[in-house]
Amino acid sequence: MMRQSTEGAVGGSATMSAVVYDKPENFSVQQIAVPAPGPGQVRVRLRRSGVCGTDIHLHHGEFSPKYPLVPGHEMAGVVEAVGENVQSLAPGDQVAINNRLDCGECAQCRRAMPMYCTNLIDHGVTAQGGFAEYVVVPATRCHSGKGLTLDQLVFAEPMACVMHGIDVLGVVPGANVLVFGAGTTGLLLAQALQASGAASVTVAAPTASKLDLASNLGIDHVVQIYRHDPAAGDQELKALAPDGFDIVVDATGSPNVIARTIDLTRSGGTIFLYGMASENAQITLRPFEVFSRQLTIKGSFTQAFSMERGLAMLSSGRVRVDQLLTHRFELSDYADALEAVRNDRSCIKAVIAQGDN
Ligand SMILES: [Zn+2]
Ligand SMILES: [Zn+2]
CATH class of the missing domain: 3.90.180.10 (Medium-chain alcohol dehydrogenases, catalytic domain)
Structure with a gap:
């Protein structure tokens, strides 16, 4: 029947x-x-x-x-x-x-x-x-x-992926977090990080209108960066975290951006690869730096047991998607x-x- x-x-x-x-x-x-x-x-x-x-x-x-x-x-x-x-x-x-x-x-x-x-x-x-x-x-x-x-x-589905990311990351309360990228994932993740114990979240991206939107959504700091001059913006970012950020998130998948995350992460901090890079993209990494600075590199893949919590974030208004x-x-x-x-x-x-x- x-x-x-x-x-x-x-x-x-x-x-x-x-x-x-x-x-x-x-x-x-x-x-x-x-x-x-x-x-x-x-x-x-x-x-x-x-x-x-x-x-x-x-x-x-x-x-x-x-x-x-x-x-x-x-x-x-x-x-x-x-x-x-x-x-x-x-x-x-x-x-x-x-x-x-x-x-x-x-x-x-x-x-x-x-x-x-x-x-x-x-x-x-x-x-x-x-x-x-x-x-x-x-x-x-x-x-x-x-x-x-x-x-x-x-x-709901991108939000579930974000909540899985929060699970994998294990945000330390009070963390100072930098998120590269102001697309859907960057903006959802930045809001979820603020709702999950971060003391300060900065979003860095090239498009001014997306940064304005991030500000409207209540993101603590926004910094404009430039695709063809990746180092521009670094000064502003370093002023926000002179010893480096506790967590630096890549929500772009761009190898150029990912390569910059290491330098902006404080010793003992975490680099979080959330954006989807192309399957064969590569970056150069100095293993000695990961070793001597006790860096952690984490990835987050799709979602698991996180649909309901993602929906709860949307229902409560902790994460806003209206714009x-x-x-x-x-x-x-x-x-x-x-x-x-x-x-x-x-x-x-x-x-x-x-x-x-
Ligand atoms: Zn998707
Ligand atoms: Zn199975």
């Missing part, structure tokens, strides 16, 4: 629009079959799907995508039909989706490391993602979006959305929007 809402109900042979890649850099908006929810699963009518840097990497075939691929891993929508044995959700419920379906049984899952699940189903990378009208996922991967607008809810959603596109304009994420400096978060808020 499958329950489904009467409004917008779809039958077994119905089709839906979706962005489909058949190989790297080659996609079209096609009609594909609407998936049916099996036992324990729900079909969600997608309303907002975030486009992010990961989708650019996927566009070029990085991160081992499976073809045909419907990308999109930041999904928010409304439950439209539920399969057998689903008790927790009903048609009409507004939800954010955890796109990563770890198995719970492999050695990594049993060691509380679901990020490295060997049987992972990864919606938007190895299974159908959010740039479509509908998606089917287990009910267990849906998180209630009650009290949040769809424009807020679409930040971050800058660009909206129709499903049919996916190429324009990719272009905005890639090249439009004014773009913070772009979404594929289907229907009103």
Whole structure:
């Protein structure tokens, strides 16, 4: 028995629009079959799907995508039909989706490391993602979006990644933190750091309007840096932390920026690699410096057990996203959305929007 809402109900042979890649850099908006929810699963009518840097990497075939691929891993929508044995959700419920379906049984899952699940189903990378009208996922991967607008809810997945980052980092209360990058991740992370015990957070980035936004969001200090003159801005940063920052976060993925984090970190401090560098990017590092200055270098990969806490940060207003959603596109304009994420400096978060808020 499958329950489904009467409004917008779809039958077994119905089709839906979706962005489909058949190989790297080659996609079209096609009609594909609407998936049916099996036992324990729900079909969600997608309303907002975030486009992010990961989708650019996927566009070029990085991160081992499976073809045909419907990308999109930041999904928010409304439950439209539920399969057998689903008790927790009903048609009409507004939800954010955890796109990563770890198995719970492999050695990594049993060691509380679901990020490295060997049987992972990864919606938007190895299974159908959010740039479509509908998606089917287990009910267990849906998180209630009650009290949040769809424009807020679409930040649930990046926010979960940020909370995982906070877990991995283990912020020492009172820390003086520098964050490079004022995109979605930089601005979410900077706010979450302030809410998680940092005494002072500085955001450094090249785009003045994004720094103004950081200030509006209550970030303690902002410093403008320049892409072609990476050393400019260093004086201002050093004045904010003469002995170096306790934590320096890279939320850009740029090797040039990452190379500068070491010098700005105090002895005994932590360099936190949060931005996604290209798979083959490299930096030069003096091991003696890491050794003699007791530096810690940490990375943070995706999210784990952090969707609910991310949503709690959004609900409480500790992390604000109202000015971050800058660009909206129709499903049919996916190429324009990719272009905005890639090249439009004014773009913070772009979404594929289907229907009103
Ligand atoms: Zn993302
Ligand atoms: Zn597993």
